[in-house]
Amino acid sequence: MGRRRLSNISLKWQAIQNKVLKTDSGCWLWQGHTNAAGYGIVTCENMTDLPENSGQVTVHKVSYLYHYGRLPKDKIILHDCDNKRCCNPEHLRAGTHLENSRDAQERGRLRGINYIKEYGCTRTELARKLNITPGNLSNRMRKWGNPYYKPGNR
Numbered sequence: 843m844g845r846r847r848l849s850n851i852s853l854k855w856q857a858i859q860n861k862v863l864k865t866d867s868g869c870w871l872w873q874g875h876t877n878a879a880g881y882g883i884v885t886c887e888n889m890t891d892l893p894e895n896s897g898q899v900t901v902h903k904v905s906y907l908y909h910y911g912r913l914p915k916d917k918i919i920l921h922d923c924d925n926k927r928c929c930n931p932e933h934l935r936a937g938t939h940l941e942n943s944r945d946a947q948e949r950g951r952l953r954g955i956n957y958i959k960e961y962g963c964t965r966t967e968l969a970r971k972l973n974i975t976p977g978n979l980s981n982r983m984r985k986w987g988n989p990y991y992k993p994g995n996r
């Protein structure tokens with residue numbers, strides 16, 4: 843039984859690798875389907891090590907399970923590289939939802955700072971460029987860190 847489970851996950855990982863683009867930055871970017879949040883997804887069957895067992899499973903979760911042998915209890919798999927399609931096990935770590943939202947807020951904040959650097963302007967000027975109030979800019983930065991946020995959403 844254990845053997846069969848192992849071969850299931852190995853086969854799935856092999857199939858995934860055929861659809862992965864290895865970038866110079868070290869990210870292994872999934873080239874297949876993604877879910878609404880932007881994470882790579884694959885369809886699995888009889889993956890008894892996965893809570894979902896069958897159906898759509900995120901690619902990075904399959905990678906984590908394959909490389910680390912098991913999924914951590916009560917934790918989610920986070921991307922240190924912030925690339926949702928990345929499945930390089932070295933870029934993945936277990937964390938909590940709270941950590942994830944903290945990370946997301948931090949990413950949103952950093953993205954705002956990057957914009958400010960890129961445009962060479964102040965927060966107030968950036969808000970003006972985006973046609974929002976400086977107060978709304980903070981909300982916007984939080985949204986940028988939200989995996990469900992898509993550019994163009996207000």
Ligand SMILES: [Zn+2]
Pocket residue numbers: 868869870923924925928929930933
């Ligand atoms: Zn990565």
